[in-house]
Amino acid sequence: MTRARVRWIAAAAVLTLGVAGCNGPSIGSREPTGSAPANPFSTEVSGALRTSGFNPADEVGQSRADYAAAQLSGVTVTMDKTNFDAQKFAAQAASGQTPDLIQTDRAIVATLASKDLIIPLDQCYEAFGVKPREQYYPSVVDDVSYDGKIFGIPQFFQAxxxxxxxxxxxxxxxxxxxxxxxxxxxxxxxxxxxxxxxxxxxxxxxxxxxxxxxxxxxxxxxxxxxxxxxxxxxxxxxxxxxxxxxxxxxxxxxxxxxxxxxxxxxxxxxxxxxxxxxxxxxxxxxxxxxxxxxxxxxxxxxxxxxxxxxxxxxxxAMAGGTSFAIPKSGKNPSAACAWAIKATSSEAWMAAADARIETVEKNKKLFTGLMTGSPVADQQIKDKYVKPTGNAEFDQVIETYYSVLAKPVTSGSSPxxxxxxxxxxxxxxxxxxxxxxxxxxxxxxxxxxxxxxxxxxx
CATH class of the missing domain: 3.40.190.10 (Periplasmic binding protein-like II)
Structure with missing residues (x-):
């Protein structure tokens, strides 16, 4: 992520000047008139979904992608698997051609939010009945929050x-x-x-x-x-x-x-x-x-x-990591929301753990745990799969990493x-x-x- 961070600095002026007026399709524009506007995120999704920055290169990523796709049968997913690139994203935003969903370092989320390039996701969580500070570690939610709103759906908290x-x-x-x-x-x-x-x-x-x-x-x-x-x-x-x-x-x-x-x-x-x-x-x-x-x-x-x-x-416990975010000019925010919620659900993480265990057993390796961005998923995986390995030293190492999860600390959020x-x-x-x-x-x-x-x- 270091190279992307350097490129982001070079692209900051472009983002500030070149896309300030880019407004693409806004989910807010769909709100009906009245005192109680409906949630613009729908759980009934269809059409094309373009993602960028997420690369399901191993069994953990692929199994989660497969699970999310299976839950959204009416959605056709196309993935740009290259890492998030600030300059590329700036150019896409300027032309109104951003993907529907991006994966980026959590440290970038508040910056993108402050430039009005991504949308708040509080109502995305609400649409699926997800309480973000219960499903995800509060510290990682803080990492992707800005101006009192949540702008990301976090992945991984590897302390x-x-x-x-x-x-x-x-x-x-x-x-x-x-x-x-x-x-x-x-x-x-x-x-x-x-x-x-x-x-x-x-x-x-x-x-x-x-x-x-x-x-x-x-x-x-x-x-x-x-x-x-x-x-x-x-x-x-x-x-x-x-x-x-x-x-x-x-x-x-x-x-x-x-x-x-x-x-x-x-x-x-x-x-x-x-x-x-x-x-x-x-x-x-x-x-x-x-x-x-x-x-x-x-x-x-x-x-x-x-x-x-x-x-x-x-x-x-402190850790960096990635998060999903939805660009303001994306064309299918509801499908982006649904896919990201499903890909970071406890069910998706359990599918990932199942796949990792299969690989571990096939290669006769040790399972050292799989830490997610979710305390719910972490506990489920630990209960099902974290057993004595036969190597007392590795058992102590594994247990220590799990023990520190009780004290997660946010890295903070800043534009x-x-x-x-x-x-x-x-x-x-x-x-x-x-x-x-x-x-x-x-x-x-x-x-x-x-x-x-x-x-x-x-």
Whole structure:
């Protein structure tokens, strides 16, 4: 998604200037006159449905697409399976040729909503009797909300946790109890103890906090945030400065960010010689999907998962992800609504889990869980399929990831969310490399993001 985020910034002016007057077919225009307008979304759907950005490349995606299509027998679905592209979408919106349904990063949703390019979906949920904050994690609903309305139908909430290499920890005399992120100074000391180098080059990373990618999560750990409840950037708030100062200390304790990044870039992250097999890391931040990758080398790794805790000592679950949204100029909003609701229903997710289990059993692999954007579906899948694997360490990892779901935390929503994320990435990078102090880096990032905010909220 990083490339799409960069392209979005380049396309922002096009979106602002080129499509401000594009009004395509509006569902609101169909409302009958009277004091109680009918819900413009119908559950009786037909015709053509064009989607973009959703690629059912694996059994999870394909089974959900098949389930949704089976529920909408009168609808012909055509998919553009390429990733969402801001420039392409801007051009489509300008010409009134947008697809009926898009899949995009949740961080983009509020930006699209603020530019009047997508429509609110509160009445879409209402038409199908779905209570969004019950069917989906409230935190991911918050991620796709703007100006008091919901603009997305979320997918996936694959929470982060610390994934520790028990062999490396044991060799250094470190235990999981030493990986308490509510004690950041202790984490720096532990990272330094675990870190190893040879000839001035890292051979073992002690504590990889996934920087700059997970910077916003570490802001949350320190009690900060990238923007406030209204979506206004708050990059330079004291808690964020403290978090970035800690990130710099953490990297400096392990040879410095450039060396750590270079070493990470050389790792075979998805292969048989991955960093846990080769004992190149002690602790890393990973989302729930990565243990599924490591299951291919289950006999060569020794793992333990540890929840990420905030400064109050409470485990938290944060995760990015995608969402469906309906373009304002789409021609079949009711079918788009119906398909997205069905594709993210508990029934669709159970069909996905059935398909994943079939693949797991066929290939004699471990099932490490399947986390969705829905607590209802997650619990159903866990109850039916998450059983002892025969590998006690993987069982502990799986259970830890499920346990943190009890404390989901929103990434927040802002009409300038993409700009803030890019400014944050730049700020963290220059602070970690020592080009600027954490205070100056975040002050400069705040100035840039605030300009974008002021333009977006005029």
């Amino acid at each position: 982060n946790a610390l994934l520790a290499n028990k062999r490396v920890l044991g060799q250094a005399g470190v235990t999981a109890a030493d990986l308490d992120t509510s004690k950041p100074d202790a984490i720096v000391a532990t990272a330094k103890k675990l870190y190893q180098e040879k000839g001035g080059k890292p051979t073992v990373i002690g504590f990889d906090a996934d920087l700059p990618g997970s910077s916003a999560m570490w802001f949350t750990v320190f009690g900060g945030a990238a923007y406030d409840e209204q979506g206004k950037p708050t990059l330079d708030r004291p808690e964020n400065v403290a978090a970035l100062t800690w990130m710099k200390q953490l990297m400096d304790a392990q040879g410095g960010y450039p060396k750590v990044k270079s070493f990470k870039d050389s790792m075979d992250v998805f292969g048989a010689g991955n960093q846990y097999v080769k004992d190149q890391v002690a602790v890393q931040t990973w989302a729930q999907w990565y243990p599924n990758v490591l299951a291919d080398t289950k006999d060569k790794v020794s793992l333990e998962a540890v929840p990420i805790k905030n400064s109050a000592g409470e485990p938290i 300038v969310g993409q700009t803030v994320q890019q400014d944050l990435t730049n700020a963290v990078t220059v602070a970690l490399t020592g080009e600027k102090t954490p205070e100056q880096a975040l002050a400069d990032a705040q100035e840039s993001s605030l300009r974008a905010w002021e333009q977006a909220t005029k």
